[in-house]
Structure formats: structure tokens, C-alpha cells
Amino acid sequence: MLEKYREPLSNAIAEGEAEQAVELTRQALSEGVDPLDIIQGILVPALTQVGERFQAFEIFLPELMMAGDAAAAATTILEEAIAAKGAQRQHLGTIVLGTVAGDIHDIGKNIVSTLLRSHGFNVVDLGRDVPAIRFIEEAEKHHAAIIAMSALMTTTRPAQRDTINLLKELGKRDAFKVIVGGGCVNAEWAQAIGADGYAENAAEAVVLCKRLLQAN
Amino acid sequence: MPAHWLSEIMRRSHDGPFMREHDFDMAVAKTARQLTKKYGIRFNPQTPVPWDDDLTDRVYQAGLELFLEVGVYNMDTSRVIRFSRDEVEEILRHEPGQVVLGEGKDAVVMKARKVEDTERPIVHSGPTGTPCSETMHPRILISCAQEPLIDCLGAGSVAMYHGQEIKPGTPLEIMGSRRDAIAARMAVTAAGRPGMHINDVAVSLTCAGKMAACNPQFGLRPSDGLLVSQMTELKTNFDQLSRVAFLLDYGIRIVDLMTPLIGGIGGGAEGTAIVSIATHLLGATCYCADYHMMSHTHLKWLNNTDRMGLWIMAEVGQALSRNTRIVTLNDIYTVSGPGTEELLYEAAAGAITGTVSGMNIQGCGCTGGSLTDHYTGLEARFAAEVSRAVVGMSRQQANELVLKILPLYEHTFEAPRRGLPFQEVYDPLTVQPKPTWIEPYQRAKEKLASLGIHFVT
Numbered sequence: 001m002l003e004k005y006r007e008p009l010s011n012a013i014a015e016g017e018a019e020q021a022v023e024l025t026r027q028a029l030s031e032g033v034d035p036l037d038i039i040q041g042i043l044v045p046a047l048t049q050v051g052e053r054f055q056a057f058e059i060f061l062p063e064l065m066m067a068g069d070a071a072a073a074a075t076t077i078l079e080e081a082i083a084a085k086g087a088q089r090q091h092l093g094t095i096v097l098g099t100v101a102g103d104i105h106d107i108g109k110n111i112v113s114t115l116l117r118s119h120g121f122n123v124v125d126l127g128r129d130v131p132a133i134r135f136i137e138e139a140e141k142h143h144a145a146i147i148a149m150s151a152l153m154t155t156t157r158p159a160q161r162d163t164i165n166l167l168k169e170l171g172k173r174d175a176f177k178v179i180v181g182g183g184c185v186n187a188e189w190a191q192a193i194g195a196d197g198y199a200e201n202a203a204e205a206v207v208l209c210k211r212l213l214q215a216n
Numbered sequence: 217m218p219a220h221w222l223s224e225i226m227r228r229s230h231d232g233p234f235m236r237e238h239d240f241d242m243a244v245a246k247t248a249r250q251l252t253k254k255y256g257i258r259f260n261p262q263t264p265v266p267w268d269d270d271l272t273d274r275v276y277q278a279g280l281e282l283f284l285e286v287g288v289y290n291m292d293t294s295r296v297i298r299f300s301r302d303e304v305e306e307i308l309r310h311e312p313g314q315v316v317l318g319e320g321k322d323a324v325v326m327k328a329r330k331v332e333d334t335e336r337p338i339v340h341s342g343p344t345g346t347p348c349s350e351t352m353h354p355r356i357l358i359s360c361a362q363e364p365l366i367d368c369l370g371a372g373s374v375a376m377y378h379g380q381e382i383k384p385g386t387p388l389e390i391m392g393s394r395r396d397a398i399a400a401r402m403a404v405t406a407a408g409r410p411g412m413h414i415n416d417v418a419v420s421l422t423c424a425g426k427m428a429a430c431n432p433q434f435g436l437r438p439s440d441g442l443l444v445s446q447m448t449e450l451k452t453n454f455d456q457l458s459r460v461a462f463l464l465d466y467g468i469r470i471v472d473l474m475t476p477l478i479g480g481i482g483g484g485a486e487g488t489a490i491v492s493i494a495t496h497l498l499g500a501t502c503y504c505a506d507y508h509m510m511s512h513t514h515l516k517w518l519n520n521t522d523r524m525g526l527w528i529m530a531e532v533g534q535a536l537s538r539n540t541r542i543v544t545l546n547d548i549y550t551v552s553g554p555g556t557e558e559l560l561y562e563a564a565a566g567a568i569t570g571t572v573s574g575m576n577i578q579g580c581g582c583t584g585g586s587l588t589d590h591y592t593g594l595e596a597r598f599a600a601e602v603s604r605a606v607v608g609m610s611r612q613q614a615n616e617l618v619l620k621i622l623p624l625y626e627h628t629f630e631a632p633r634r635g636l637p638f639q640e641v642y643d644p645l646t647v648q649p650k651p652t653w654i655e656p657y658q659r660a661k662e663k664l665a666s667l668g669i670h671f672v673t
Contacts, residue, residue, distance in 0.1 A: 057516060060483040062245035102384040107448055107480060154347040154375040155382050155421060183586065
């Protein structure tokens with residue numbers, strides 16, 4: 001039964017047709033398709049493909065955003081169905097993500113957020129201008145495995161180190177993996193501030209998060 | 217523009233329709249896509265410098281329609297500031313079409329240039345988007361200010377103050393901003409051009425930081441300029457609008473900085489061109505801008521010298537030139553860095569495209585502004601020399617030239633040649649380029665001469 005919906009639902013996601021994606025998802029559920037199978041078998045692969053096409057510049061940010069919105073709309077219904085069955089959706093892990101204090105640039109961070117979600121991570125997006133303590137408090141609240149921080153400006157990237165230093169000061173550095181990215185950030189900077197990883201783009205961020213969680 | 221108009225912008229910032237930011241982004245994306253279809257706008261990679269006036273005018277109409285349809289998003293209030301067509305047209309009618317930059321014998325007049333204009337563009341240079349070290353920053357500024365073909369200097373950005381990292385909103389930002397303004401004033405003075413226009417102090421990310429750069433004696437004067445930024449796409453906030461309030465009062469030139477993302481909210485080349493027209497209109501209506509700095513940026517490579525970037529530059533420059541009196545400059549961003557021939561070819565493509573498309577020139581944002589001290593005056597000299605050589609050239613000829621230059625650097629986008637920092641390619645004491653940088657510069661000039669560029673001697 002899952003096969004019946006694979007192509008139309010994948011297409012609806014890829015084309016960013018949220019209403020169609022919701023309709024197809026409802027139909028699939030009414031025919032008894034397992035919601036977890038829909039997520040893992042259709043939504044995640046469809047969004048992964050969209051992400052790859054975006055990375056290759058075959059499609060652009062609006063298509064990525066619309067696909068993300070369509071998948072989110074379908075996921076909401078599927079998670080309700082999962083909860084109704086008394087089950088719980090399995091995520092690859094929870095990532096608390098945000099742009100650091102003083103920095104209001106968030107396009108890159110939003111792309112990372114979309115791709116991480118598409119690959120099955122539970123992403124808690126804190127938005128922009130996020131103080132160090134909030135990264136930590138939210139990571140604790142959501143039992144996150146990873147704190148991911150973005151910074152575009154040279155003058156704002158020290159805030160990434162502030163969070164790492166605060167984690168150390170609070171004796172919580174080992175509780176989370178910390179990764180960094182953004183326009184002014186590179187591998188040398190990540191190493192210098194004691195981050196656990198650096199990703200140059202959104203696709204690399206997905207690979208990095210998977211690697212860090214496997215190592216856990 | 218009178219200050220009471222700013223009061224009206226404030227009123228609309230509070231009274232305009234509420235919208236979630238994501239919904240605004242999607243509205244921009246969808247409207248740009250619809251307008252691309254409605255106006256039949258098509259990007260052709262074989263015409264990075266197009267000459268179809270009808271297409272260009274459609275790009276302008278689409279950009280104007282986008283601006284009227286979606287408006288401007290105030291991120292602090294989550295409300296949309298909208299304008300009527302009459303209001304926009306009234307503001308554009310009052311555009312003076314030129315601005316005096318700098319003072320005394322060093323003053324220049326930067327104009328809204330014509331397409332294929334026979335008058336040369338004004339050339340700006342300076343590490344506005346490139347981080348600099350405290351030690352090299354003053355020398356990098358002198359390397360730009362001393363170039364005879366450079367008319368205006370960007371004061372750039374230094375991330376440290378006496379060894380401490382500068383954080384926005386702290387006293388160090390204020391101190392860093394004042395220091396960089398003084399460094400720029402000293403650089404233009406050392407170059408024998410004390411009245412040269414300084415177009416920003418980029419270290420400051422807040423209104424307070426920008427204000428700190430202003431000092432008629434040692435810092436920025438009313439004859440200089442400071443940036444008011446837009447957030448991608450078509451967004452502003454109170455910090456930016458507060459800058460406008462102060463800058464209007466100080467009398468300094470207001471520079472509208474926009475960074476439309478190629479492949480971003482606007483989508484591909486067509487949508488990004490439409491968005492770029494709309495962002496100029498934001499600068500004219502909300503920021504009372506004296507001139508505009510178009511720093512469209514490739515989402516993946518951080519440059520604007522690829523075919524899409526050049527096409528957008530050309531279409532927007534021509535569209536504004538044909539339909540408005542807005543004064544704008546194209547901010548050339550490259551993937552390559554100092555010491556490489558590829559940087560010079562990227563600079564040349566950008567300079568040619570901007571020059572024949574009615575724009576003024578700024579360059580070059582080497583390595584997409586990603587590497588510290590990767591900025592020198594020599595690549596700016598090169599861009600200016602190429603620009604002078606092609607003044608008055610037809611767009612068809614320019615297109616043929618650019619098509620010959622593109623293969624000299626396009627292959628580096630995925631594996632950029634980042635080059636070397638300032639101190640490796642210039643002697644920091646004499647502030648003169650070393651042979652390691654002069655030699656590729658000469659080779660690039662010879663190469664371009666062989667392609668048909670006749671450098672002015």
C-alpha cells in the first residue's frame with residue numbers, strides 16, 4: 001500500500017504542494033498505511049532528494065522552503081496519527097540550532113534547519129540573536145544531542161566560543177556536541193574554539209550531525 | 217527627503233499589516249516567480265551582458281510591481297510597510313540623479329550613469345566586506361587610497377581592538393568604529409587625498425557603532441557616507457531606520473546596502489534581478505539613500521561574477537538607468553584572492569558588465585569576503601583600468617568580451633584559488649605590490665589586451 005503513495009506524495013513534496021501532500025497523507029492513513037513508514041519511506045527520501053538538488057543549484061531556496069513546508073504539513077498529521085496509536089516517532093536525534101547573539105542573519109541557518117529536518121532530525125530552531133545561555137537551557141530542556149550555532153559576521157562569531165566557554169564553566173561541556181558554521185566560520189576557527197565540528201554548507205552539516213551521533 | 221517621511225515609515229512600521237516572517241519570505245518568493253512568468257523574463261547564460269531594452273524595462277516593471285505588492289518587512293514589529301505607486305513614483309521623481317562625494321579637490325560627482333555611457337564610472341574600493349587584522353588594516357587602506365583611479369575608500373572592518381574581539385553593542389564596537397574611521401582618514405591623508413570620500417566603517421553592526429564613526433575632524437564627515445543595510449530580502453528593522461534618522465541630521469551621504477542572494481528567496485537569476493530592483497526601491501523609499509551599493513551574492517560561492525551574477529548586475533543596472541535617476545554601484549565579489557590571475561579576470565568581467573550597464577563600480581570583495589587580509593589596492597586598480605578601457609563600448613561588444621573572459625575563471629568556482637593575504641603580496645612598509653602580485657597583474661593585462669581590450673595609457 002505504501003508503494004501506491006510513494007510517487008504522488010514524493011512529487012507533492014518536491015513541488016511544494018502542501019495541500020496535496022496533506023490530502024495524500026490523509027488518504028494513505030485512511031487506507032491503513034503505517035505513519036512511520038510514510039515518514040521514513042516517502043517523506044525523508046523525498047526531502048533528501050530536494051536537498052541534493054538544492055545543493056547542486058538545480059533548484060533554489062523557494063523550492064527548498066516550499067518542499068519543507070509541504071513535508072512539515074504532512075508530518076504534523078502523521079505525528080498526530082503516531083501519537084493516537086500510543087507510539088512515538090523515532091528521530092535521529094535532537095539538535096538545538098540558532099544564530100548567535102548580535103547576529104540577525106538567518107538564511108543559512110534556515111537552510112540547515114530544513115535539511116536536518118528532512119533527514120529525520122528533530123530540530124529546535126531558536127531563531128537569531130540567541131544568547132549563549134539560551135542555547136544551553138534549550139538544549140537541556142529538549143534533551144538535545146547537538147548544539148549548532150551559526151554566525152555570519154566576524155564580529156559575531158566570538159559568541160560561538162562564548163557558548164562553549166559557558167558550557168565549560170557550568171560543567172556541562174560533555175553533555176552536548178557543539179558544531180559551528182556560517183559565512184565567517186571555518187575549520188580552523190572551529191578547532192580554535194573547541195567545537196566538535198564545522199560544516200561549510202547545509203549538506204555537510206547533515207553528514208556531520210550523523211557522524212557525531214553515530215560516534216556517541 | 218524630509219525627516220517627516222521617516223515618521224511616516226515609523227507609523228507604518230507599527231500600523232502596517234501583521235505577517236509572520238516566514239509568510240513574508242514565501243510571499244516574496246511566490247510573487248517574484250509569478251512576475252517572472254507574467255513579464256516573460258528569461259535568463260540566458262550566453263548573454264551575461266544583455267542588450268534587450270524591452271526585456272530590461274520588463275525587469276524594472278516586475279521589480280516595481282513586486283515592491284508595491286509585498287512591501288517592506290519590519291523585523292522588529294513583524295509588520296509590513298506598504299507604499300502606493302504614486303508615493304514611489306513621487307519619491308523617484310525627486311531623485312537628484314547625482315551625488316557629490318568627498319570634499320575640496322578630492323570631491324567627485326557620482327551620477328546615475330546611462331547605459332553605454334561615454335563618461336567613466338566612479339570607482340570605490342576598500343575592504344568593506346573583508347575582515348582585516350589590526351596590523352594590516354591601515355596599510356590595506358593606503359594601498360587602495362593611493363591608487364589614482366580609485367575615487368572613494370571603504371574603511372573596512374577589523375574584528376579586534378587591541379587584541380580583544382569586538383562584540384556588537386559593547387564599548388569595543390564604539391572604540392573599534394572610531395579607530396577604523398581615524399585609520400581611513402589617515403589613509404586618504406597619507407595618500408595626499410584628504411578630502412576623498414569614505415563610504416563606510418564596516419566594523420559597526422549597530423546604529424551606535426555607526427554614529428561613533430562620525431567626527432568632522434578625525435572621522436567621517438558629512439561629505440563621507442555610512443551604510444544602512446537591508447536584511448534579505450526586503451527587510452529592515454529599527455536599528456537600520458535609526459541610522460537613517462541620525463544620518464539625515466548629520467548630513468552625511470546615506471548608502472543603501474543590499475545583498476540579494478542569487479539562488480535565495482528570489483530564486484534564480486530572473487527572480488533575483490526582480491528582487492534587486494525592489495531592494496533599490498526600498499533604499500529610495502525607506503532609507504532616503506543618496507546612493508545604493510548592490511552586493512548581490514551567490515548563495516553557494518559568495519561571488520557575483522558567475523553568469524547569473526553578471527546578468528543580474530547588467531539587467532538591474534540597465535533597468536534602473538533606463539527607468540529612474542537612482543545612483544547605484546555594483547559591488548564586485550569574487551571567489552579568488554590576491555596574487556591570482558583568476559581574481560583579475562573576475563574583476564574584469566564585473567567591471568565591464570557594470571560599466572556598460574549604467575553602474576558605478578566597487579571592488580573587489582576577494583574570496584567572497586571570507587579570508588582575513590585578502591584585499592589589496594591592485595585588483596581595484598585593475599578593475600578601474602578595465603572599466604576605463606570599455607567606457608562607451610556597446611553592450612554586444614561587452615558581452616562578446618565577457619564570454620571570452622568567463623572561461624578564464626569559471627572553472628575555479630568549485631575549487632577557488634584563494635590567493636594570499638596582503639602582507640604576502642604587498643610590501644607592508646612601502647605599500648607597493650611585490651613581484652608575486654605584479655607579475656600575474658601584467659599577465660592578465662596582456663591577456664585581456666589580446667582579447668581586444670585597449671587599456672588607456
